[in-house]
Amino acid sequence: MPIGDPWFYLIAVPALLVTGISKGGFGGGLGIVAVPLLALVVSPAQAAAILLPVLILMDLIGVRAYWRRFDGHALAVMLPGAVVGIALGGLAFGVLDERATRLIVGVIALTFVAHYLLGGGRLAPARPPNARLGATCGGVAGFTSTIAHAGSPPAAIYLLPLRLDKTRFVATNVILFAAINLLKLVPYAAVGQLGVRNLATALVLAPLAPLSMALGMRLHDRIEPVTFYRLCYAFVALTGLKLVYDGLI
Numbered sequence: 131m132p133i134g135d136p137w138f139y140l141i142a143v144p145a146l147l148v149t150g151i152s153k154g155g156f157g158g159g160l161g162i163v164a165v166p167l168l169a170l171v172v173s174p175a176q177a178a179a180i181l182l183p184v185l186i187l188m189d190l191i192g193v194r195a196y197w198r199r200f201d202g203h204a205l206a207v208m209l210p211g212a213v214v215g216i217a218l219g220g221l222a223f224g225v226l227d228e229r230a231t232r233l234i235v236g237v238i239a240l241t242f243v244a245h246y247l248l249g250g251g252r253l254a255p256a257r258p259p260n261a262r263l264g265a266t267c268g269g270v271a272g273f274t275s276t277i278a279h280a281g282s283p284p285a286a287i288y289l290l291p292l293r294l295d296k297t298r299f300v301a302t303n304v305i306l307f308a309a310i311n312l313l314k315l316v317p318y319a320a321v322g323q324l325g326v327r328n329l330a331t332a333l334v335l336a337p338l339a340p341l342s343m344a345l346g347m348r349l350h351d352r353i354e355p356v357t358f359y360r361l362c363y364a365f366v367a368l369t370g371l372k373l374v375y376d377g378l379i
Contacts, residue, residue, distance in 0.1 A: 135171070137171050138171045138172065139335075141168060141170060141171055142167075142168055142180075142335055143338065144167075145167040146184060146338045147338060147342045148342075149181075149185070149342065150338065150339060150341070150342020150343045150346055151342050151349065152346065152365065153185075153189075153192060153304070153307075153342075153343065153346060154188070154191075154192060154195075154300075154342065154343035154344070154345070154346025154347045154350065155345075155346030155347055155348075155349040155353075156346065156349075156358070156361060156365060157286070157289070157300045157302075157304075164177075165177050165178055165278055168181065175223075175323060176323070178279055178318075179318055179323035180328050180332050181279060181332070182279075182311060182315070182318055182332070183329060183336075184332050184335050184336060184338070184339055185279070185307075186308075186311045186312060186315075187339040188339045188342070188343050189304065189308035189311055189312075190308070191339060191343045192343060193304060193305060193308050195304075196300060196304045197301075197305075199297055199298055199301040200298060200304070200305045201292070201301075201302045203259050204259065204264060204288070204289060204292065204294075204302050204306075205302060205305055205306060207264030207265050207268065208265065208267065208271070208285070208288065209268060209306065209309060210265060210268070211264070211265035211266060211267070211268030211269035211270075211271075212268040212269060212310050212313075213272065213313065214272065215268065215269040215270060215271065215272025215273035215274075215275075216272040216275070216276050216310060216313050216314060216317065217317075218269075218272075219273040219275070219317065220276060220314075220317025220320065222273075222277065223276060223277065223318075223321055229376065229377045229378075230377065232280060232377040233373065233374060233376075233377025233378065236283075236371070236372070236375075236376075236377055237370070238283060238370075239286075239366050239370030239373065240370035240371065240374065242283070242286070242287045242366065242370075243366055257292060257293075259292065260288075263288055264288050267284045267287050268306075270284035271284040271306070271310065272310055272313075275310050275311075275314065276310075276314050276317060280373060282303075282307075282366075282369060283366055283369055283370060283373070285303060285307075286366050289302060290359070290362060290363065290366070293359075295355070296350070296358040297350070299362075
């Protein structure tokens with residue numbers, strides 16, 4: 131459908147603005163609302179397919195802005211797991227119940243935030259890197275990102291407790307999901323989701339990518355580190371609530 135559907139763009143424009151601001155300034159977080167919002171007017175599979183090229187454009191802008199500012203060790207342990215997760219997600223695409231995936235990821239995200247809140251909402255000392263945990267979170271991020279563009283919570287579960295500098299945290303997320311989204315082109319093309327109509331609709335939405343990323347990066351530069359991390363935890367909580375809601379309703 132899309133291309134000329136005004137109702138689609140009425141929802142798609144604010145959804146992508148939120149996605150780009152979140153991705154450019156806070157490492158992803160609220161970008162997870164885009165697919166559920168677009169699923170109000172198109173199928174979830176078509177929503178994910180239309181979003182993917184726009185997300186990749188956002189990623190390229192982010193890579194240029196944050197290159198050489200990422201955490202190399204975190205990427206080294208997360209990316210191999212992400213590749214496995216993408217492959218499994220490609221096999222499950224269109225087969226696994228998307229609502230179940232959302233519910234599981236939402237519960238994990240809320241459990242993670244609950245642990246933070248039970249500690250009084252204080253930012254704990256940095257946790258040392260853990261290759262096994264990083265690979266696991268990378269794998270879950272790759273899988274859930276392939277199924278429903280819902281990779282941010284699993285990635286945050288590994289990256290937030292590392293207490294990286296705020297710019298290094300965002301840069302690591304940007305590079306990680308740039309690689310994940312590029313690799314997702316393979317399973318999306320294999321199941322026929324990158325047809326001319328979906329790509330043409332993505333092209334219409336493409337100008338929102340640089341605008342929203344620029345807004346996000348400007349906000350990033352103006353926020354103090356402690357406030358930044360608290361906002362990130364808040365975004366993970368909102369994301370988890372939204373995913374649980376989508377999984378149950």
